[in-house]
Amino acid sequence: MGEKKKKIVKVIKVDLDKCNGCRACEVACSAFHASPKYSSNNPARSRIRVIHDPLRDVYVPIRAGDYTPAECTGRHIYTINGKEYDECSFCGVSCPSRDVFKEPDSGLPLKCDMCESDPPLVEPMCVQWCLADALTYEEREEEVEEEEKREEMEIGLESLAKKYGLQKIIDTIARMSMSKKGL
Amino acid sequence: MRYAETGFNLEIDLTRGSIERVATDPKETELYLGGLGTNAKILWDRVPPEVEAFSPDNLLIFAAGLLCGTPATGCNRTIVSTISPQTKLMAFSMMGGFWAPELKYAGYDKVIFRGKSPSLVYLWINNDKVEIRDASHLQGKGAVETGELIRQELNEPKAQVAAIGLAGENRVYFASIEQGHSSASRGGIGAVMGDKGLKAIAVRGTGDINIARPDEFLELCNEVLEYIKIREEKPIPGVMPILARLGSPQEMKIHDEKWHTESFMWGNSRHRRRDFWTEEVEKEWTETMENAQKRLISCYNCSLECAATISIPGIPTYMMKCFSKLTFTMAAMSDLDFGLKIAQRATEYGVDAFSTPQVMAFALELYENGILTDNDMPGLPPDNEERFYWLLDRIVRREGIGDVLANGTYWAAKEIGKGAEEYAHNNIKKHEQMPLKLSMLNPIYFLMYSTGEKINITQIEGQFPQMPFPTREEREEFVKDWFQVPDEKFKQYFLDWELRGENSFPYYPTVEMCCDIVDWQERMHYIDDALGMCAGLSSFPLKPPYHIHNYPKFISSGAGIDMDEARLTQAVKRYRTLVRAVNIRRGMRRKDDKPPENHWKKRFPELEKKLLDEYYKLKGWNNEGIPTKESLHELGLDYVSEDFIKRGILEDSEDIPSKEISSNTAQK
Numbered sequence: 001m002g003e004k005k006k007k008i009v010k011v012i013k014v015d016l017d018k019c020n021g022c023r024a025c026e027v028a029c030s031a032f033h034a035s036p037k038y039s040s041n042n043p044a045r046s047r048i049r050v051i052h053d054p055l056r057d058v059y060v061p062i063r064a065g066d067y068t069p070a071e072c073t074g075r076h077i078y079t080i081n082g083k084e085y086d087e088c089s090f091c092g093v094s095c096p097s098r099d100v101f102k103e104p105d106s107g108l109p110l111k112c113d114m115c116e117s118d119p120p121l122v123e124p125m126c127v128q129w130c131l132a133d134a135l136t137y138e139e140r141e142e143e144v145e146e147e148e149k150r151e152e153m154e155i156g157l158e159s160l161a162k163k164y165g166l167q168k169i170i171d172t173i174a175r176m177s178m179s180k181k182g183l
Numbered sequence: 184m185r186y187a188e189t190g191f192n193l194e195i196d197l198t199r200g201s202i203e204r205v206a207t208d209p210k211e212t213e214l215y216l217g218g219l220g221t222n223a224k225i226l227w228d229r230v231p232p233e234v235e236a237f238s239p240d241n242l243l244i245f246a247a248g249l250l251c252g253t254p255a256t257g258c259n260r261t262i263v264s265t266i267s268p269q270t271k272l273m274a275f276s277m278m279g280g281f282w283a284p285e286l287k288y289a290g291y292d293k294v295i296f297r298g299k300s301p302s303l304v305y306l307w308i309n310n311d312k313v314e315i316r317d318a319s320h321l322q323g324k325g326a327v328e329t330g331e332l333i334r335q336e337l338n339e340p341k342a343q344v345a346a347i348g349l350a351g352e353n354r355v356y357f358a359s360i361e362q363g364h365s366s367a368s369r370g371g372i373g374a375v376m377g378d379k380g381l382k383a384i385a386v387r388g389t390g391d392i393n394i395a396r397p398d399e400f401l402e403l404c405n406e407v408l409e410y411i412k413i414r415e416e417k418p419i420p421g422v423m424p425i426l427a428r429l430g431s432p433q434e435m436k437i438h439d440e441k442w443h444t445e446s447f448m449w450g451n452s453r454h455r456r457r458d459f460w461t462e463e464v465e466k467e468w469t470e471t472m473e474n475a476q477k478r479l480i481s482c483y484n485c486s487l488e489c490a491a492t493i494s495i496p497g498i499p500t501y502m503m504k505c506f507s508k509l510t511f512t513m514a515a516m517s518d519l520d521f522g523l524k525i526a527q528r529a530t531e532y533g534v535d536a537f538s539t540p541q542v543m544a545f546a547l548e549l550y551e552n553g554i555l556t557d558n559d560m561p562g563l564p565p566d567n568e569e570r571f572y573w574l575l576d577r578i579v580r581r582e583g584i585g586d587v588l589a590n591g592t593y594w595a596a597k598e599i600g601k602g603a604e605e606y607a608h609n610n611i612k613k614h615e616q617m618p619l620k621l622s623m624l625n626p627i628y629f630l631m632y633s634t635g636e637k638i639n640i641t642q643i644e645g646q647f648p649q650m651p652f653p654t655r656e657e658r659e660e661f662v663k664d665w666f667q668v669p670d671e672k673f674k675q676y677f678l679d680w681e682l683r684g685e686n687s688f689p690y691y692p693t694v695e696m697c698c699d700i701v702d703w704q705e706r707m708h709y710i711d712d713a714l715g716m717c718a719g720l721s722s723f724p725l726k727p728p729y730h731i732h733n734y735p736k737f738i739s740s741g742a743g744i745d746m747d748e749a750r751l752t753q754a755v756k757r758y759r760t761l762v763r764a765v766n767i768r769r770g771m772r773r774k775d776d777k778p779p780e781n782h783w784k785k786r787f788p789e790l791e792k793k794l795l796d797e798y799y800k801l802k803g804w805n806n807e808g809i810p811t812k813e814s815l816h817e818l819g820l821d822y823v824s825e826d827f828i829k830r831g832i833l834e835d836s837e838d839i840p841s842k843e844i845s846s847n848t849a850q851k
Binding site: 041 | 253288363390392400401408411412479480482486
């Protein structure tokens, strides 16, 4: 049985209609994450990038998520309300198929950490610097059940039991251990 | 380590096809700051007055300002400098957008072109890798279109491209350089780029830009952002709506154009239409604009949304900002729909939206008055609007009469003769001006029109209100939070200023006050043009977020240069004087420092003489407008006075006052 635990869910809301393509978010993010803080800036190091094509009215700020060693089998192109967006526009993964969300010199993956810092920021940098209000920040509380983490074996057995029935599993194991004894 | 700047320029010899990466001297940054300042130094050092605009020895310099690419909001401007084919003087033109920061991230402060390419090429700057590439397949392509094509062929969607269109390729004297929604338009810099065989410069940069004192700098940036929010919530009462907020005049966002359409001139800067802005027109133009605008868009690291994507059925989508919304409309005595449509073609051709409409209206005026005939314009359509398209198409191709008009109204009038010069009535130093013809002399504007080296009023005016507010209460309200003034005296100048009576035009503000006011306004523009800051956040609007009090701190903490208000003022004076020196050496004198003859109906020659005399004194120039040996020495510009003395522009003596010796060193 798990206990109820409180979890803070952080959300950055992106309003594509409000983005004006200024990329201040890229400047602020890369400056914040420089070492020492603010000592340099470089949009190529930003954890948020704006896919920006004014003539096709494409403005998509996207934040860096996790890293993957292999690209998806098959890329994604979305058309929304008649507007075709760039390949993989809405994906935040640091992926071998493209240059974004990687350090330009080392190639090491970048991931948005919501500007974790001590003391904490009121809002992440990108939200603070977006005067167009295309990026807004929300927090909400969720209650989650704290579950004990099950081991692989237990998960596997449970799955077999579901498929074949627990009694069959027990009989099979008994038979297997008998034949092993014989050797 | 260099801070804010990269410390490297690219030197490109287009004749030989050579590319060099050259380290710059940090001392020059301290003295001339960067951008326009260091451009002026380079042009002084390397382009003697005998060199003409279309000589291979003319330089074409693309500079990113000192603070471009730092977190400073709005600092994204490229300053292009060269010798103008139209004025024969130094031309400098700025564009916002995304190009300058990208150049800095690529690792360069400037790209300096010399020579001429034997074939049409473009430059591709990709961090450390710099190539001159064939552009023959891009010949004739639109300026904005070229950017898209280059991004595709390089497979670099994030590359920023500055390009010329057909007009630049054909060396039209008012050809522009376009980059996304931004444009370096004036002075014929696009013609020089075309003359050098350079179609475009594409740049991609993924390097760092460093800050000297990070926390201090970011705090200043955050203060600016806070103040921008405050200013946007409280537009200034009592000024025209498009100027009440920050940024360029907000002509995309705001539809009220009463001021422009009723106070500025239509046609060939000829007709005032005082009752033009009726409810009907307002309704129609608002509808046109709302339907045409897809989205309000911004430049790099600035959220003011001065520009807009314009999408009209049947016409390719393009981008526009500011007064180009109206210049074609008004020159053609037409409507907004016409203006928006022809502007798309003009943008792709790459022409200056100030000069071009005036040149075309000028041509039609000549035709209407029989100075140009059907022989000169065979096939000219009968319809008014079609005539403008007809002229535009021929000007950019230098076809027939287009070849004459492509040199601008001054040179065209000279070539056409037969009294045409009367119709080229809106020039300063051979360069087309704002379409304005007013009644009473405005002494502040007299000085600005006369002496502004950019030869464009919008790039010297701004910090002081254009007119007094009607009541003293309103003026008191205005000066209450006017902390941007360099000195309290400016508040008093404004408080005592009235619409009528003793304290009104032309004798108030007094000569001394006018000199102060103009000097301040000009100073702020020059700071912007060295730092690469958009004038829309600084020198152009009233009560801006960047001003003389926080600028030194930005420079100090950003670039690591010791700077305070006095040193900054001195540095600006230094490179401003250097710009003057470049032009003086090319033959400019006091007689050139004047507005168009008919700019004001009521002129006051004695007052005007006094204004110029006093202003020259304030600037440290002699009666001919030439910087004196003493003032040059004070600014550390002895190398200028030495050159002037050698050329006989100044006399070498402490005893007698410097006076002009008739100089025939430079041709006019």
